[in-house]
Amino acid sequence: MKIEKRSKRIVISLMVLFILTVLFLASANSEEDLRIVGENSIILSDNWTIRYGDSQEQAVRLPVDLDVEPGTAYEALIVLPNVANQLDYLLLRASMQDVVVYLDDQEIHRAEKPETQGIVSPVASTWIMFKLPRDFQGKTLKLVLKSDIAAFSGHINKVILGEDSSLIYYVFKQGFSGFIVFLVLFTMGLLVILFSILSKSVADNRFLYLGLLVIATSIWILSEARLLQFFMGNRYIIGGISYLMVPLMGSFFSLYAKETIFVEQRNKRLMQLMAWLYLFLLIATMILQGFGISAFIETMNIMFVVIFVNVIVFALLMGSELVKQKNQNAKQFFKYMSVLSISVILEGIAFFTNHFDYTSVFLRIGSLIFFGLLLTDSYLYFKRSLQSQKERDLYEALAYKDVLTGGNNRAAFERDFEILRNKEVPFRLVLLDLNELKYINDNYGHGSGDDALKTLYTMMHDAFMPEGVCYRVGGDEFAILMESTEKTTVKLSILQMRKYLKRAESHVEYPLEVAIGTDVYDAKTWSNLTKFYHHVDQQMYADKLERKQMRKTKFAIEVQ
Incomplete structure (x- = not known):
């Protein structure tokens, strides 16, 4: 923890040092200006003449607010300075106002809210920028403004003269x-x-x-x-x-x-x-x-x-x-x-x-x-x-996980069984039982019995996936749910599993054999779930008895 904190302080210190170094180097090279857009503009803020009603004011500085009733026109006049010809664009802010611009009493620009049919357009505060006529220097610029909005009636914003790119830069810089x-x-x-x-x-x-x-x-x-x-x-x-x-x-x-x-x-x-x-x-x-x-x-x-x-x-x-x-x-x-x-x-x-x-x-x-x-x-x-x-x-996974085999437990089986049943389509149930588990526990120890159970689950999983999902539902009882109802599919999976078990049996001293019962659940045939499960369980028990009898017969032949 101490090393992490020290590393953090070092990184922060280096970043601060880097920023300060860049700022210092930038200030040392500040004489040259490489900006694409310059600030080539003049703010016309002083020496305006204002007219409204019977009143006239001289040497007014913009921006200004006048006591003017909404809907009443008022004027602002100024003599344009003698500037370079490239400063030939005018920029002003119309705050919900209609604006008409004159140059020596000749109208050169009009910005008014248009008359609309149907849905009424809102009044808007907008930027107005337009090009002045040639030889504008020394001529009188007159703005005639009018607003129906009380808050903006009588208001006059700054007026700026300059190059078009400089005026756009000014607007963007402001915001x-x-x-x-x-x-x-x-x-x-x-x-x-x-x-x-x-x-x-x-x-x-x-x-x-x-x-x-x-x-x-x-x-x-x-x-x-x-x-x-x-x-x-x-x-x-x-x-x-x-x-x-x-x-x-x-x-x-x-x-x-x-x-x-x-x-x-x-x-x-x-x-x-x-x-x-x-x-x-x-x-x-x-x-x-x-x-x-x-x-x-x-x-x-x-x-x-x-x-x-x-x-x-x-x-x-x-x-x-x-x-x-x-x-x-x-x-x-x-x-x-x-x-x-x-x-x-x-x-x-x-x-x-x-x-x-x-x-x-x-x-x-x-x-x-x-x-x-x-x-x-x-x-x-x-x-x-x-x-x-x-x-x-994690808790949910543990709730549905069998501790011994690491696979699905009985709770997971009951959950998935219900999900398949609610789909209202047939599905297959396979029940398995590990034969001779008591014999393995008594003669080879419970550790061997646990290993046998784990081996069976692994063999089941390898043989039936992805067609079936495997579960350990009891001590030596296992189950498989399959959405496929084809007999060929389940027979091939069972044969494959028995083949895997036979191969695994060659590496241990105890037998690895299972009894199996299987059938297809169809809601139209089986209205009672308990009876269906008992039916498959009985098939598994019958298979257990049959295999037990086969072992006795085989043992008797070997003795003879």
């Missing part, structure tokens, strides 16, 4: 941390779901619910990282996926909690009810958006209220289990939840105070810590379950 968190969580979620499907060692669905919860959270984080437009251009996905993931996260979390934390059935039922409530809210949200009654973001206020109430109820139920049941799972989960609860509270504060730039930042950090703890806990649970399963398998 890079969210993308990394998405990749980590999404991969973990897929692996956990795959494990839940393939594993037979876990009795409940905790891994399935945990995997679905992790994936839903990862998709929500990717959307809030403002990177979905890199992967698709569908307005419904870009504008709605974040809001659809929230109730799914709540539902999967409730189901996971039901499986892993609570002991009392009442509390389990409450968690099940909460999961159904989230699914109802999901469907209601989609219907309200589809009919144009309420946008996704507007119903999100109700969703956050439900989440807040759910957190309180959940905490109370855990407290109840801690006091009444001394539930250690609840105690452990309470610690994990404290991390996530803090991030959810900060997330809610950012949402209700309209600080949307911080949306998902707190939850990214909290989610990584929270799911890391849950996955660690789940791994330990699986490790315990696997150990318990191994113990159960």
Whole structure:
């Protein structure tokens, strides 16, 4: 143990030394920049003129929030700087807003929510990037914005001028941390779901619910990282996926909690009810958006209220289990939840105070810590379950294993006999008895008797497999179950077994001979199992008497 700990410390120390060395060498070669995409862009943040209603403000710095009623248009103007011609792309963020762009009062770009028939498309926060006309330098850029969403009416984001590749790099850089968190969580979620499907060692669905919860959270984080437009251009996905993931996260979390934390059935039922409530809210949200009654973001206020109430109820139920049941799972989960609860509270504060730039930042950090703890806990649970399963398998194997021969015992025979009978198809039973076991024990010792029994089982197994399964059902009694009912098959196996026994008999001082009885069980013929077994047993006994008589006759001839 000491050697293992020392080896671990050495490996960790070498890895730390390696990382520090690489960082030092990288800093020594930092003058040259080999990136494919540079940061050739300018943020137009200062000296904007803002117009809304009868008001006009000069020298405004973006981003800014104005006191503008929903549905009211407002303008932002700036004189474009004298920059290189290659900086001819404009990038801005439309936060659920319609945007029209003018250059010296000539319209050059329009980004508005299209009118749709039937299902109403959601408003979406999107990146807008387009190429400016030639000789744009020194001309007046005017943005006309309008939003029907109160939270975003009057909001103006940063505007960036630059090369197209640099602007794409800027967008990805802004959401890079969210993308990394998405990749980590999404991969973990897929692996956990795959494990839940393939594993037979876990009795409940905790891994399935945990995997679905992790994936839903990862998709929500990717959307809030403002990177979905890199992967698709569908307005419904870009504008709605974040809001659809929230109730799914709540539902999967409730189901996971039901499986892993609570002991009392009442509390389990409450968690099940909460999961159904989230699914109802999901469907209601989609219907309200589809009919144009309420946008996704507007119903999100109700969703956050439900989440807040759910957190309180959940905490109370855990407290109840801690006091009444001394539930250690609840105690452990309470610690994990404290991390996530803090991030959810900060997330809610950012949402209700309209600080949307911080949306998902707190939850990214909290989610990584929270799911890391849950996955660690789940791994330990699986490790315990696997150990318990191994113990159960061992006990089960011992329950059906004959100690002397190492083969199947009577309990295994009765189990398999019942399985074959329930199939309602004919099968063959073979009963065997080792002749002269008492004679072997008395004259050559019980060790020889045990060896004789083991030899018989081995010969049976070799002769009848794979057509038959062998069992030791008593002291010197054995049985074979065969799905094949052909007489030729069983005769050949019996002849082969007797041949093996004859060969083995030449190496010992005592006889190795068996009496055999066999017949086919058919439920139509044999309604009584006891009578059928007795019938085969009688055949075996008759064979024993016949072979005993044959030995007497042979002995008498030899004496004469």
